[in-house]
Amino acid sequence: MTEFTPWMSLFGGVLIGTASVLLMGLFGRVMGATGILAGFVMPQSAGDWGWRATLLAGMMTAPALYWIISGDAVAVDVPVSTAAMIIGGLIVGAGVTYGGGCTSGHGVCGIARLSPRSIVATVVFMAVAVATVYVTRHVVGG
Template sequence: MTEFTPLASLLGGAMIGLAAILLMAFHGRIAGMTGILSGLLPPLSNDWAWRAAFIAGAIVAPALIIIVAGASAVPFESPVPTPWLIIGGLIVGIGVHFGGGCTSGHGVCGLARLSPRSIAATLIFMASTALTVFVVRHLLGGF
């Protein structure tokens, strides 16, 4: 069971929103993780420096919180076998490619801009997620 943390969740969401606003304000760019990451893959884009800083911050910030605040790392365990996780990641990557962006780009930034394409993409993401959970848990016996 997941612990209910409304204040931490609100603060985290506000920080994600602030980061998205600042990236748009200072660089005119959308804070979609796959788009940012793709600019770090060869051939490198001409704006790779801010992309590298953004990704480094996404990796280093949680580690710093654990070190500075003395918080414990969030334990992670998955009942899903590793090959299935890899296959799922590949399927998501294909969806990101054909959907023209990921959940962070469409769901956070696109919805905030009232982009019709992002609204449609986010509705499809959410419906697909709900359908997948239903099928896996109720029709296939769940994990």
């Protein structure tokens, strides 16, 4: 069980939305984790790399800031095997590359623009994730 945290989660969502609006309004970029990461590991040009590197560094500093503010470490509870992490990671990487985005790019920024591609992508990955957990927890693992 994990605790239902509607207000904290809503606040987290508002921060994600704020970051998305700032990145578009200031730099004209979609706040999509997939696109930012892909351009960081495969830079298209020298000038296109710095903003990605600093943005990723900012993301990775969040657990430290959380610790400074709250005195607690960020909870990362992993209820699955290392094999599931490796296989899941490989499939996620290939999937978001072909699908052209993930939860942040399609699910937030794309749907915010009412992009039909993003709406389809989000419905598909959410439905498949629910089905996958149903199978691993209630069919195979149940």
